[in-house]
Amino acid sequence: MGALMKPMLGAVLIAVAVALLTPAQAAGPATQPAPQPGGAAMAHTCAGCHGTQGRLGTVEFVPLAGLPEGEFMGAMRDFRSGKRAATLMGHVARGFSDDELKAMARYFASVRPGEDMRSRKP
Amino acid sequence: MMNRRNFLLAGAGLALASALPARAAQASAHVVIIGGGVGGATAAKYLKLANPALKVTIIEANRTYIRPYGSSEVLTGHARMEDLAVSYDALHHRYGVDFLFDTVTGFDPDRKQVRTAGRQTLAYDQLIVSPGIRLDYAAIPGYSEQIAATRAPSGWIPGPQTALLAKQLQTMRAGGTFVIVAPPVPYRCPPGPYERAALMTEWMRRHNPTGKVLILDPKDGFVTDATMQLGWHRLYGYDIPADYLKDMPGDVNNTGRPAPIAWVRAKDGGTPRKLDARTLTVHTDGGPVKADVLNVIPPMRAGKLAFDLGLVNETGWCPVERRTFASSVHKDVYVIGDASIADAMPKSGFSANTQAKVTAQAIVDTLAGRAPAEPVWGNTCYALAGSDYGLFVADVFRLKDGKIAQVSGKRYLPLNASPTQIRLGAAYQQAWLKTFTEDCFA
Numbered sequence: 001m002g003a004l005m006k007p008m009l010g011a012v013l014i015a016v017a018v019a020l021l022t023p024a025q026a027a028g029p030a031t032q033p034a035p036q037p038g039g040a041a042m043a044h045t046c047a048g049c050h051g052t053q054g055r056l057g058t059v060e061f062v063p064l065a066g067l068p069e070g071e072f073m074g075a076m077r078d079f080r081s082g083k084r085a086a087t088l089m090g091h092v093a094r095g096f097s098d099d100e101l102k103a104m105a106r107y108f109a110s111v112r113p114g115e116d117m118r119s120r121k122p
Numbered sequence: 123m124m125n126r127r128n129f130l131l132a133g134a135g136l137a138l139a140s141a142l143p144a145r146a147a148q149a150s151a152h153v154v155i156i157g158g159g160v161g162g163a164t165a166a167k168y169l170k171l172a173n174p175a176l177k178v179t180i181i182e183a184n185r186t187y188i189r190p191y192g193s194s195e196v197l198t199g200h201a202r203m204e205d206l207a208v209s210y211d212a213l214h215h216r217y218g219v220d221f222l223f224d225t226v227t228g229f230d231p232d233r234k235q236v237r238t239a240g241r242q243t244l245a246y247d248q249l250i251v252s253p254g255i256r257l258d259y260a261a262i263p264g265y266s267e268q269i270a271a272t273r274a275p276s277g278w279i280p281g282p283q284t285a286l287l288a289k290q291l292q293t294m295r296a297g298g299t300f301v302i303v304a305p306p307v308p309y310r311c312p313p314g315p316y317e318r319a320a321l322m323t324e325w326m327r328r329h330n331p332t333g334k335v336l337i338l339d340p341k342d343g344f345v346t347d348a349t350m351q352l353g354w355h356r357l358y359g360y361d362i363p364a365d366y367l368k369d370m371p372g373d374v375n376n377t378g379r380p381a382p383i384a385w386v387r388a389k390d391g392g393t394p395r396k397l398d399a400r401t402l403t404v405h406t407d408g409g410p411v412k413a414d415v416l417n418v419i420p421p422m423r424a425g426k427l428a429f430d431l432g433l434v435n436e437t438g439w440c441p442v443e444r445r446t447f448a449s450s451v452h453k454d455v456y457v458i459g460d461a462s463i464a465d466a467m468p469k470s471g472f473s474a475n476t477q478a479k480v481t482a483q484a485i486v487d488t489l490a491g492r493a494p495a496e497p498v499w500g501n502t503c504y505a506l507a508g509s510d511y512g513l514f515v516a517d518v519f520r521l522k523d524g525k526i527a528q529v530s531g532k533r534y535l536p537l538n539a540s541p542t543q544i545r546l547g548a549a550y551q552q553a554w555l556k557t558f559t560e561d562c563f564a
Binding site for chain 1: 445479480483502514540
């Protein structure tokens, strides 16, 4: 019985070790830092008003899908500095760095407004 | 740590005993979502957008979603109950999300299975639970779910109580008092009770000009408080309390005259202690207050499902690892939305929506063997001080030292906002009801 237990215990320990090394665990604060958020992930925080992937059908908010990078960057920088009047966009813009805004700008510029949203990864 | 596995498994154990074949590759991975509200629906849609090969199933008790955001507009007649109904058709037909309209009765986190009242057993690779809130009616002595259903509605989860409250308000005697009992933190929709008060004050001006709105509050402040009170001052002649006057713009001029809206804070005796449903009297620290229509928004906890699944801690909310909202209790289970403990993030639909997106992507990454990225969440709550007077709270959130922190600085409409900004805020509030619903459900 004792002889049989040892290999089984070994297998259990390996299983535990594997379980501890799943990606979710490996990304924990105790180990190496997680990758920086991608443009798409940050852009998703805009979707509640500006439409999923920036594809908006209504007129009150600006559709962001297909917006040239320069336009997005210019608007966000002006919102952030207060140069451009806004309701809440000044507040939102202050939550992102230039590099992050660039990543979001690249994402929105790459979305083709007419295309089905299921045909691209968000 | 609370754990009700045994309670749930007592009935389910035998049925779940036969081991299912181990699930393998990501292509066939099954993500089960319990709860088809804002959090669950958004998670399903964004999971399918990120990886259409995933099998995604939502287990939801109701065939139609009744949205809580904007539901106070039913009280003023600006919206009808049926306007709150949201269909699940787009999620199913457009994105291929499977639906099981049923209630969960069994949970085996070790075998990674859930069982339903309809005797279905679902195996999952990853489980998202988005249980919303439960109203703790009994927390206020004299109040109960039965009283809420018949005499003093809460109407905080939209449904028959919302319709009852609307009827009571529309038939209130001339010159009567509508009393709103505001909840303690944390609660769903922080500006909501105060927006409801504002909209009813505006409504009464037309329909019951001598009627009054009185808020009894166990708190001394609320989200959007300065900007909301400025709106009340301008629209209804409300006198702004001295401690809020400091940064107010030049047009503010307290008159000392009674206004149709009043806010009685904790420090002014507003804390409710006891209720007499028969006479519609609220006993507060400042004495008894008699209502003609009484709306009690009681303290809240995580939804019942979260308790049944043993996902809550001693606070009555669900502890999560903040990066992905993975449950601190069970592995491969995530809790998103109002029920989760999310530090600086308010319990709002917008918060649940961005939590769902971060968690959906983290699950896709985890299933693909990638480390989830650093999370970014957002929140925007528009609120109205009147039909054409909009204000808001807007935030960006990130992970700081294992907790969720607000990183965008100022949160509210500036006190010196122009009339145009204020009018636009109201227009955006109405537009947001539509764009937000689409991002979650269509």
